[in-house]
Amino acid sequence: MSKAAAKAFITALAEANPDAESELIFRNTFELLVSVVLSAQATDKSVNKATKGLFEHAPDPKSMAELGEAGIAQYIKTIGLWRAKAHNVALLCEQLLERHAGEVPADRKSLEALAGVGRKTANVVMNVAFGADTMAVDTHIFRIGNRTGLAPGKTTRQVEDGLVARIPKDMLRPAHHWLILHGRYVCKARAPECWRCPATQWCLYPDKRLTPPRTKEAA
DNA sequence: AACTCGGGGCA
């Protein structure tokens, strides 16, 4: 997809969801970081349910470090990989205190050195919290990139580079939210609802469903 | 690059 088409694509998504915001609930950069670490292979809804009590009880790195691995685990047992995640989050909080005075660092190298933080989470934090020119590739964005031709690639890194290369810099941050929400509700893994998509004119997906299935209630 | 971890949500 050309850069011009990419810009039109993102703009169309923006106009379709003018008030789109993250589905993850967080009040600051620390909560964003922890939320995304917990999100690996889990749905946003289940993460929100788990972090509600966790953040209430431990709203900052210091209190969460004091809560400890076992204490954290008791709040997040409802999501997958909770053992490893509780271990990582406890360690992550200690690392924030020791290395960064309890603050979330703003650079990729420091972020990726934290427990449970890989390239994807680092990109989210840099994009959302610090406005950096990065794009995080999750399963939704990977799917959209390939399906539409916006950013094709076999690896997440290829998709990431394609996105950053094609999307205008000043649209990278909102594009992150718009693409994820688009993948969640419209360009879904199964049964995509193309009739609700504002960008089908640029899309390469061969099995587009341009008309909604017949509903039981004939409104 | 491929594999493993792992529980909940949803059709």
Add this chain to the structure above:
DNA sequence: TGCCCAGAGTT
């Protein structure tokens, strides 16, 4: 039941 989920760490 089978597929999917705002991935990271190891081999």
